[in-house]
Amino acid sequence: MLSARETSQPTTAPLAPAPLRPLEVTAIVALTLVAAWMRLRHIGVLSQSGDEGFTYLAVRGVLEHGIPRLPSGAVYWKSLLYTYLATAAVAPAGIASAHVDALLRLPAAIASTALVPALWWTGRRIFSPAVGVAAGAIIAVHVWQVEMSRYARYYPVLQLALVGFVERFHAVHVRDDPRARSAMLVCFAAALATHTIALTFLLLYVPLVALRGPRLVRDRGHLAELATVTALALAWLAFESRWEVGFVHRPSGGAFGAVSALTKGLSRWSGQFFRWLPVLVPSLVGMIAVAGPLWALASVAPAARRGGPRGGGSALALGATLVLGIAVLGFGAAHAVPRYLFHLLPFGVVLAVAVMAGLGGALGAWFRSGRGADFGALAGALVAGTLGIADAHVGDAWRVADRTHADRVEDGRYLPSIEVLFTWDMAGTGRYVADHRVPEDRVLGTHPIFTFGYTGRLDGWIWRANPALWDAFHDGADGRLVDNYIGAPVIRTLSELRAELARPGRVWIVTTPSLGVAAHVDPAIARFLADHAEARVFAGRDGVSAVYRFERPAPASVTG
Numbered sequence: 061m062l063s064a065r066e067t068s069q070p071t072t073a074p075l076a077p078a079p080l081r082p083l084e085v086t087a088i089v090a091l092t093l094v095a096a097w098m099r100l101r102h103i104g105v106l107s108q109s110g111d112e113g114f115t116y117l118a119v120r121g122v123l124e125h126g127i128p129r130l131p132s133g134a135v136y137w138k139s140l141l142y143t144y145l146a147t148a149a150v151a152p153a154g155i156a157s158a159h160v161d162a163l164l165r166l167p168a169a170i171a172s173t174a175l176v177p178a179l180w181w182t183g184r185r186i187f188s189p190a191v192g193v194a195a196g197a198i199i200a201v202h203v204w205q206v207e208m209s210r211y212a213r214y215y216p217v218l219q220l221a222l223v224g225f226v227e228r229f230h231a232v233h234v235r236d237d238p239r240a241r242s243a244m245l246v247c248f249a250a251a252l253a254t255h256t257i258a259l260t261f262l263l264l265y266v267p268l269v270a271l272r273g274p275r276l277v278r279d280r281g282h283l284a285e286l287a288t289v290t291a292l293a294l295a296w297l298a299f300e301s302r303w304e305v306g307f308v309h310r311p312s313g314g315a316f317g318a319v320s321a322l323t324k325g326l327s328r329w330s331g332q333f334f335r336w337l338p339v340l341v342p343s344l345v346g347m348i349a350v351a352g353p354l355w356a357l358a359s360v361a362p363a364a365r366r367g368g369p370r371g372g373g374s375a376l377a378l379g380a381t382l383v384l385g386i387a388v389l390g391f392g393a394a395h396a397v398p399r400y401l402f403h404l405l406p407f408g409v410v411l412a413v414a415v416m417a418g419l420g421g422a423l424g425a426w427f428r429s430g431r432g433a434d435f436g437a438l439a440g441a442l443v444a445g446t447l448g449i450a451d452a453h454v455g456d457a458w459r460v461a462d463r464t465h466a467d468r469v470e471d472g473r474y475l476p477s478i479e480v481l482f483t484w485d486m487a488g489t490g491r492y493v494a495d496h497r498v499p500e501d502r503v504l505g506t507h508p509i510f511t512f513g514y515t516g517r518l519d520g521w522i523w524r525a526n527p528a529l530w531d532a533f534h535d536g537a538d539g540r541l542v543d544n545y546i547g548a549p550v551i552r553t554l555s556e557l558r559a560e561l562a563r564p565g566r567v568w569i570v571t572t573p574s575l576g577v578a579a580h581v582d583p584a585i586a587r588f589l590a591d592h593a594e595a596r597v598f599a600g601r602d603g604v605s606a607v608y609r610f611e612r613p614a615p616a617s618v619t620g
Contacts, residue, residue, distance in 0.1 A: 078189050087193055092176045095200040099169040099209040101461040104162025107487035110476045112212040113509030115164055118143040120155050132547035141253040142214035164212035172209030172216035176200045179406050182227040187371040187414045190438045194445035195410040202452035204474040206460050211476050214254045218403045221251035233268055238281050252296050260385035267377045332396030333386050340398055343451030347412040351419045358422035375414050399476055416444035465601035484572050485600030489607050490514020492598045493568045505570040508543045518548045525550050554584040561610050569608040
């Protein structure tokens, strides 16, 4: 994030940080408190959903074995940093705590709250105080940010680590502050331990090397930094090359497997991620697309060059990094879903505000009316903040914490899974079974992770075993399919379900909305359960999930 002017005169007055003012600090404290309230209020009301089940199993494994070993014996190496942060949150109360859902989400909520002052500080250090405050205001109330902060996954932690990396990178390479290098490397290591996608931010070194190549070669500190960053990246890639990156990590064939996967991935590219941007953040994309070129044109004027705000090179480098990073994400068989762009949201926010403030400052400097550049930059930041907050749907963000299992979300753009517009009541159904079953009872379910997590047991996964939908099973020792996470056999057909029900003992069946999806569950099984409504003993708060209880022998099916 640098320009020729900024790199050749790293300590000149235009780059000196603006002094902190009481009003600015007060505003950020207030915004941080608002963010904390939005993220922490009712954080444990909804059941685990989506990928939160992986976090639960990983934390359970750490508490029992010291590493995220799943009940099936596989190890879930993905997002190690979040796994251990969540473990630290859960450990005092225990995995069986009634508040485990809230505790699993706590690191995400705290990281998302801390992002407000972190983005403010980054915006003011790289651009100006007005940019920092406006960016902090948008991220505090953006519905996407609030939504993902209440989800027990790594996304906000990755954002926070990357924001720290970018701010410290700027301190080292634009402000020439070598003292920031250690913190920069720690932030990069933390981001990498959270998700491999952090490697895309090494693209910041492209303009750095292009503009300061000779100096980098002569400076031992820079060389040591490049060597450390490279070593961290290669070590992580070597670690990941030993495992399949997917729903569960298994040995993949070592380096040859990694080379094969890389070659296959580079052979195709998708632009789906770019097409998501105008849908997710239309105002931010519009501001960058319109104000950025206008800022560049306005800055050509001598008056603007003399008095305009700093940061043009930083904005250009950051924008190029984001574009290249999104392009890299398009390689391979990536699932082009919005959550894989979430780590870029803070940078899109600060960039949109910066280009609007830059345009306002350039116009103010052009007309040179006293402190026209400063007032113009402030006006631009205020306009960007207003548009950004409007784009954030503040009312929707405020209402996220009030959502119940019975609520359906009309706008699913910001949900972790854009196809699931409500939260299944896995806690209600699972805990009902846990409270009423005896050790000899067997438990079957249409979702292996949540059924196991909330009932404490899983003896069979009712699933059609379609690998195109969820490749979460493998061939077991007895020739039957077994799920990857719990190690339970897969029940694919009504005849297999009948065989389970014919065995001695009582059987509980926990169903989810998958029961009504033919691609998920054999329709014959759905009809069988519908025909035996008397066996339905509990209905979930979502109006769809349910619990069935069968005594041996199972009643005859009307349609089966």
